[in-house]
Structure formats: structure tokens, C-alpha cells
Amino acid sequence: MVRVNLSGIHKASMNKVPDDPVYGRVKNLLQSGDRWPVLLRQLGIPAASLHGKHCPCPGCGGKDRFRFVNKDGSGSFICSQGTGEIVAGNGWTLLQHVYGWSFEKSLAEIAALLLPDVSPKALAYRSAPALRSTRSIPTSSAGSLPSAGPTPSAGLRNVIPAATPMPHEKPVAIDWAHLALDAQKRLAYLEKLQKESVPLHQLTEKTHQRMVQNYFLSRGLGENILLPSHISFHPHMKNSRENWSGPALIAWVTRPVDGPLAFASGKIVGMQRLWLDPRLQTGPQMQSRGKAPLKQAKMSFGIFDQSMVGSSVHLYGSENSPLLVVAEGIETALSWLRLQSMRGALSSASVHACLGTSQIKSWYSPVAYPATVVLQDNDPAGLRACNDFCQLHPGAKIVAPPAEHNDFNDYLMSLSPPSSNRSLSAPCP
Numbered sequence: 001m002v003r004v005n006l007s008g009i010h011k012a013s014m015n016k017v018p019d020d021p022v023y024g025r026v027k028n029l030l031q032s033g034d035r036w037p038v039l040l041r042q043l044g045i046p047a048a049s050l051h052g053k054h055c056p057c058p059g060c061g062g063k064d065r066f067r068f069v070n071k072d073g074s075g076s077f078i079c080s081q082g083t084g085e086i087v088a089g090n091g092w093t094l095l096q097h098v099y100g101w102s103f104e105k106s107l108a109e110i111a112a113l114l115l116p117d118v119s120p121k122a123l124a125y126r127s128a129p130a131l132r133s134t135r136s137i138p139t140s141s142a143g144s145l146p147s148a149g150p151t152p153s154a155g156l157r158n159v160i161p162a163a164t165p166m167p168h169e170k171p172v173a174i175d176w177a178h179l180a181l182d183a184q185k186r187l188a189y190l191e192k193l194q195k196e197s198v199p200l201h202q203l204t205e206k207t208h209q210r211m212v213q214n215y216f217l218s219r220g221l222g223e224n225i226l227l228p229s230h231i232s233f234h235p236h237m238k239n240s241r242e243n244w245s246g247p248a249l250i251a252w253v254t255r256p257v258d259g260p261l262a263f264a265s266g267k268i269v270g271m272q273r274l275w276l277d278p279r280l281q282t283g284p285q286m287q288s289r290g291k292a293p294l295k296q297a298k299m300s301f302g303i304f305d306q307s308m309v310g311s312s313v314h315l316y317g318s319e320n321s322p323l324l325v326v327a328e329g330i331e332t333a334l335s336w337l338r339l340q341s342m343r344g345a346l347s348s349a350s351v352h353a354c355l356g357t358s359q360i361k362s363w364y365s366p367v368a369y370p371a372t373v374v375l376q377d378n379d380p381a382g383l384r385a386c387n388d389f390c391q392l393h394p395g396a397k398i399v400a401p402p403a404e405h406n407d408f409n410d411y412l413m414s415l416s417p418p419s420s421n422r423s424l425s426a427p428c429p
């Protein structure tokens with residue numbers, strides 16, 4: 001069960017209320033009763049997501065990261081996105097989170113349901129085909145969402161993508177030589193953390209090596225794992241939100257569009273931090289799965305809004321690898337490799353973990369690999385993200401774990417009791 005702290009929430013929406021008579025009528029109707037639950041169901045959000053208890057997010061999946069709150073009939077929700085970065089807002093924001101809809105698009109869809117007299121022509125958006133399932137909505141119109149909640153403030157803090165990135169679009173280039181001042185500060189913060197931490201494969205301190213090894217054992221990943229070079233160990237990472245400081249893993253996020261030297265040349269668009277269970281010093285922690293006892297042991301950080309679009313943690317391999325493997329989670333990717341290794345079916349691969357469904361959708365490599373596999377998590381958002389991925393990478397093969405397991409890590413954990421992990425060989429792409 002994810003418990004969330006509502007302070008400092010970043011909204012996935014903007015504040016300007018449009019001066020639009022249709023909006024005025026829709027707004028009055030929305031305020032006249034508890035209309036959002038019915039509307040959201042009519043717009044395709046499953047009733048199973050709207051019962052008010054923690055459940056998988058209809059927008060980004062997971063197990064229990066989402067809760068439909070519907071405070072004062074506002075259609076409000078809260079979602080931790082599996083990254084610890086919370087997205088919250090009202091019904092308009094929810095439509096944006098689930099479908100990537102602009103405010104104009106949502107207004108058109110809702111007006112069509114609530115105002116039968118409104119001519120489609122009265123709504124600019126209706127002039128374009130309103131195809132909910134394609135989600136191919138121009139981002140330029142995502143400008144005016146009325147919403148509730150605190151306003152993000154500036155400074156060095158966590159950011160989430162402000163809107164669900166549009167699939168089927170290649171990520172835009174970042175002008176690294178002319179980053180905005182705030183992005184420069186954030187990048188400098190990443191550089192500082194890089195200096196304070198050590199890449200996993202270069203760890204020499206025995207206690208740190210042991211913690212890392214015990215973490216991977218706690219995730220069913222075996223003892224002799226090939227340590228990814230884009231993940232570092234930080235011995236005492238601060239978490240000011242939860243007043244905690246402790247050992248953490250930092251996964252560095254880069255974008256294939258920035259080229260094979262992106263990481264080496266410091267073109268790092270963000271990071272994901274995972275605070276570790278301090279008891280890993282003494283052995284694997286199967287109950288906590290190696291995570292620190294925090295509300296959010298895992299948190300993402302981008303150098304600017306949307307900087308993580310099209311990004312991933314590059315775990316192994318190069319642009320010359322014969323196989324490209326793309327997964328949502330780091331542990332998912334490592335688990336699949338381990339399963340392949342256990343079957344003796346592992347070949348050399350370039351392996352990327354995207355850290356979230358929105359990044360899978362927008363992930364793009366300018367290099368064409370001879371074969372591509374995308375690893376699916378077993379939830380609607382996971383399937384949708386993989387389908388979107390295949391639009392950008394025609395010919396990619398979607399591989400999913402057996403239906404009763406949420407992801408390949410769950411599947412792997414079900415196969416290998418902790419005691420047997422030690423005897424298995426590690427994935428070695």
C-alpha cells in the first residue's frame with residue numbers, strides 16, 4: 001500500500017481557465033453533482049480503477065500506485081507512477097494522465113457527453129478525428145487545464161514529466177550547450193552526486209560490495225550479477241523529504257538520441273534513486289526486497305521538465321549488439337536476462353530500462369538493431385506502452401511473463417526460492 005504525502009505535489013496540469021462558453025456550461029454541470037465517476041467510465045476508464053482504493057493506475061499501471069479520491073466530486077486522484085514522483089489532480093488531470101489528452105480534447109469529449117446540443121463545429125477539437133485510443137494529440141494544445149492543488153515551486157527538487165509524452169514521436173533534441181539556468185543547476189547536482197558515489201562495477205569497499213550483492217539477492221537476481229556501469233552506489237544519500245540519509249543506488253538516465261557517448265560526455269537527463277535497506281549489511285532482505293523503510297524508497301529526478309522523455313538507464317551492451325532489449329524496470333530487465341541465462345538462451349544484447357511506461361512509449365533509438373524485444377509488464381498500461389513502443393520500432397517483439405505474474409521479476413522470484421539463488425549463474429550479456 002502506497003501512502004502519500006500531499007505536500008509538494010507536482011501537478012500534471014496548468015492553471016489557466018479558458019474563457020469558453022462551452023467550458024462554462026460543462027463546469028456548471030460538473031459542479032451540480034457527482035458527475036466525474038460516470039463520465040470517466042463513459043470515457044473508457046475501468047470502473048475497477050474508480051472504487052477509491054489503491055489499485056493499478058489506469059494510466060501507468062503498477063499494482064497499487066493509484067487511488068481515485070474524487071474529493072468534493074472533483075474527480076481527483078493520486079498516483080505515485082511507480083517512481084515515487086506523485087502526480088495528482090482533478091478529473092481533467094486524470095484524463096491527461098491516462099490518455100495524454102489536452103484540455104481542449106477533454107473538453108470536447110466531455111461536452112459531447114453532457115451537452116447534446118453543442119455542435120461539433122463549436123469545438124475546435126472536434127474538427128480533428130477524436131480517436132481516444134490513438135492518443136495522438138498535438139502537445140501544443142495542452143495549455144489550459146483548470147485544476148486544484150499546490151503549484152510547483154522552483155529550485156532543486158524532483159520533477160515529473162508535466163504531461164504524458166505523446167507516443168509515436170521521436171524525442172526532441174536537447175541543446176546541451178545552452179541549457180536553461182535551472183537545468184544547469186540540476187545537472188551540476190547530478191555531477192556532484194556522481195563524484196560522491198561509485199559505479200557498481202568499481203566498488204572496492206567490502207561493506208558496500210556486500211550491500212549491493214545482498215540487494216540483488218533480495219530481488220532474486222543471484223550472486224554473480226554483471227554489475228551495470230550506469231548504476232552507482234552512494235554510501236549516505238540524503239532524502240530530505242523523509243528526513244532520511246542512507247545507502248542508495250543511483251541509476252543514471254540518458255537518451256539514445258544523444259548518441260553512444262551520452263553517458264561518457266555527461267549528457268545525463270536525470271536519475272532514479274533507490275534507498276537501500278541498511279540491514280542489507282547483514283544479508284539479503286527478502287521481506288523489504290532490499291528497499292529502505294520509506295514511504296517512497298524510489299525517486300526520480302530530471303534536469304528539467306520532460307527531460308526524461310525518450311530516456312532509459314542503459315544497462316549493458318552497445319549500438320553494435322545484435323539484440324536490443326527494452327524493459328520498464330531495471331529489475332525487470334535483469335530478471336529477464338537471468339531467466340534467459342538459466343535457459344542457456346542468452347546472447348549479447350543492448351539492454352535498456354525505461355523506468356516507466358511513459359518513457360517506454362517515447363523511447364527511441366536512432367540505431368536500427370537486427371532484433372528488438374520489449375518486455376511487457378502484465379497490466380493494461382504496460383501492454384499499451386509496449387504497443388506504442390512498437391509504433392516507433394516496427395518489428396519489435398513484445399514478450400510478457402506468464403499472466404499470473406505482474407512482471408519478469410515477480411516471475412523470477414516465484415521460480416527461485418531465496419536459498420537457491422546463490423547457486424545459479426548470473427546473466428552475462
Ligand SMILES: [Zn+2]
Pocket residue numbers: 057058059060061066079080081097
Ligand atoms: Zn499513474
